[in-house]
Amino acid sequence: MNFISDESLKKIVNDKISGSTELLGLINLYFRKNFRDRQKSKDAIKYLAHHLGTFPNIQNYLHDLSPLLGTTKLTEKYFKNFDLKSEKLFDNIFNNALPCLTDKKFILTISNSRTVFEIIKRLSKIQNLYIIVCESRPKFEGRQTAKNLARENINVRLITEAMASGYLVNCDCVLTGADQILKNNNAVNKVGSLELAVLAHYFGKPFYIAADPSKYTGRIRFTQRKESSDQIWKNPPKDILIENKYFEEIPNKLITRIITNKKARQKNK
Amino acid sequence: MNFISDESLKKIVNDKISGSTELLGLINLYFRKNFRDRQKSKDAIKYLAHHLGTFPNIQNYLHDLSPLLGTTKLTEKYFKNFDLKSEKLFDNIFNNALPCLTDKKFILTISNSRTVFEIIKRLSKIQNLYIIVCESRPKFEGRQTAKNLARENINVRLITEAMASGYLVNCDCVLTGADQILKNNNAVNKVGSLELAVLAHYFGKPFYIAADPSKYTGRIRFTQRKESSDQIWKNPPKDILIENKYFEEIPNKLITRIITNKKARQKNK
Numbered sequence: 001m002n003f004i005s006d007e008s009l010k011k012i013v014n015d016k017i018s019g020s021t022e023l024l025g026l027i028n029l030y031f032r033k034n035f036r037d038r039q040k041s042k043d044a045i046k047y048l049a050h051h052l053g054t055f056p057n058i059q060n061y062l063h064d065l066s067p068l069l070g071t072t073k074l075t076e077k078y079f080k081n082f083d084l085k086s087e088k089l090f091d092n093i094f095n096n097a098l099p100c101l102t103d104k105k106f107i108l109t110i111s112n113s114r115t116v117f118e119i120i121k122r123l124s125k126i127q128n129l130y131i132i133v134c135e136s137r138p139k140f141e142g143r144q145t146a147k148n149l150a151r152e153n154i155n156v157r158l159i160t161e162a163m164a165s166g167y168l169v170n171c172d173c174v175l176t177g178a179d180q181i182l183k184n185n186n187a188v189n190k191v192g193s194l195e196l197a198v199l200a201h202y203f204g205k206p207f208y209i210a211a212d213p214s215k216y217t218g219r220i221r222f223t224q225r226k227e228s229s230d231q232i233w234k235n236p237p238k239d240i241l242i243e244n245k246y247f248e249e250i251p252n253k254l255i256t257r258i259i260t261n262k263k264a265r266q267k268n269k
Numbered sequence: 270m271n272f273i274s275d276e277s278l279k280k281i282v283n284d285k286i287s288g289s290t291e292l293l294g295l296i297n298l299y300f301r302k303n304f305r306d307r308q309k310s311k312d313a314i315k316y317l318a319h320h321l322g323t324f325p326n327i328q329n330y331l332h333d334l335s336p337l338l339g340t341t342k343l344t345e346k347y348f349k350n351f352d353l354k355s356e357k358l359f360d361n362i363f364n365n366a367l368p369c370l371t372d373k374k375f376i377l378t379i380s381n382s383r384t385v386f387e388i389i390k391r392l393s394k395i396q397n398l399y400i401i402v403c404e405s406r407p408k409f410e411g412r413q414t415a416k417n418l419a420r421e422n423i424n425v426r427l428i429t430e431a432m433a434s435g436y437l438v439n440c441d442c443v444l445t446g447a448d449q450i451l452k453n454n455n456a457v458n459k460v461g462s463l464e465l466a467v468l469a470h471y472f473g474k475p476f477y478i479a480a481d482p483s484k485y486t487g488r489i490r491f492t493q494r495k496e497s498s499d500q501i502w503k504n505p506p507k508d509i510l511i512e513n514k515y516f517e518e519i520p521n522k523l524i525t526r527i528i529t530n531k532k533a534r535q536k537n538k
Contacts, residue, residue: 143502165467
């Protein structure tokens with residue numbers, strides 16, 4: 001299953017920028033376009049399950065889609081339901097975020113989280129916002145977040161991670177997504193998030209994490225995923241070591257609240 | 270005095286990467302090469318005083334060199350003295366650093382400081398070191414530091430600022446240079462330094478600043494220098510704001526010790 005000629009599928013699998021919720025959105029678009037070609041869709045399901053099966057939300061999506069393929073009516077209904085469920089999920093998360101964010105104007109974030117985007121988009125309809133986005137080295141996916149927010153006419157400023165303290169001290173809170181929430185309620189998110197959590201703690205600002213239920217992986221331990229050091233420095237002198245760590249663990253004690261779609265999952269503070 | 274045809278002088282004036290001690294070293298090399306051409310040297314002094322006169326060490330150097338120009342013997346003696354004084358200065362700073370660093374193996378730094386380099390170079394002769402260097406966005410001058418250290422056969426690892434927490438937690442201390450030390454003993458240094466100071470505080474690691482006496486500017490307040498936003502993102506969408514702040518102030522309470530050439534200037538802890 002490593003051979004697949006479809007470039008758009010390869011792009012999804014090799015996308016190191018998007019979170020799993022964002023990826024699932026792209027996967028859904030792919031099948032909407034291609035579901036009438038049953039064999040192609042079946043191959044795509046196998047390919048995606050092989051490469052992205054570790055994300056529970058993607059695994060569930062593929063599992064439920066598989067038996068419907070070939071039945072146009074049922075498949076179209078599945079897509080429609082997917083959209084409705086997504087909207088409802090983000091509405092629910094937003095409603096739970098609202099008590100935390102209702103007095104927040106200057107919000108700092110990092111990386112590219114669909115959930116954070118959906119919250120901020122909804123919040124911007126009811127209050128004036130200034131969003132500060134860390135560029136998110138090494139892959140700069142913060143730029144994508146900044147673009148998405150600017151497209152919604154939200155005031156947005158892009159900074160480097162190095163500049164974070166200078167901006168955080170004047171922000172109302174930090175809001176990030178999550179790659180996963182571990183069993184002990186520690187969060188795993190894009191590298192740089194722990195630094196923001198420590199800075200928020202030091203400057204007395206709330207640090208919120210937004211996570212849809214698929215992020216609760218039930219895992220006990222976080223295993224680091226290392227990526228190519230080229231992303232940090234192409235062709236460095238050979239004696240200089242470079243490790244490219246993508247994610248890091250944020251201890252629960254530094255998280256003011258994990259905002260999800262269920263009220264029960266929130267910490268009571 | 271804005272017109273000067275000498276490319277190597279322009280390079281020094283436009284160098285946004287090096288600290289003032291490093292710049293002075295480059296200026297000294299320039300005059301060593303060109304001092305026999307008296308008119309050229311006089312023009313260079315005016316040009317440098319105009320553009321870099323805010324650095325006290327450079328101002329003093331130019332002031333003392335000026336009357337000697339044309340007298341080969343005296344000028345050569347001046348250069349020789351400059352080298353001896355530099356070596357002695359770094360030796361003194363190193364000797365004052367030694368009590369802090371004698372048990373430190375894993376040291377984290379940022380940006381490109383000549384003083385930090387000279388300390389680490391000397392320390393590496395007497396103990397095994399592992400230096401972690403932040404790349405220092407947006408201009409990546411940490412890469413130059415990493416290269417300089419690797420050339421001295423010192424173990425060196427380059428990281429992004431976003432990765433700092435993950436490494437700092439396992440480091441023995443942070444050691445940075447300073448752009449200036451204010452009258453209240455707050456330090457001004459490359460953006461990212463405040464974040465390292467807060468992280469060091471949180472993880473219970475000492476945060477040292479090394480500064481030669483020229484860095485004591487006696488100024489009461491730090492004025493931000495803003496640089497081109499292109500360095501952060503070339504041609505971003507027009508609605509995205511970008512400010513490129515080069516330096517930031519680190520409150521003295523976050524600094525474990527300012528290491529300088531004089532014992533009296535050190536904080537007694």
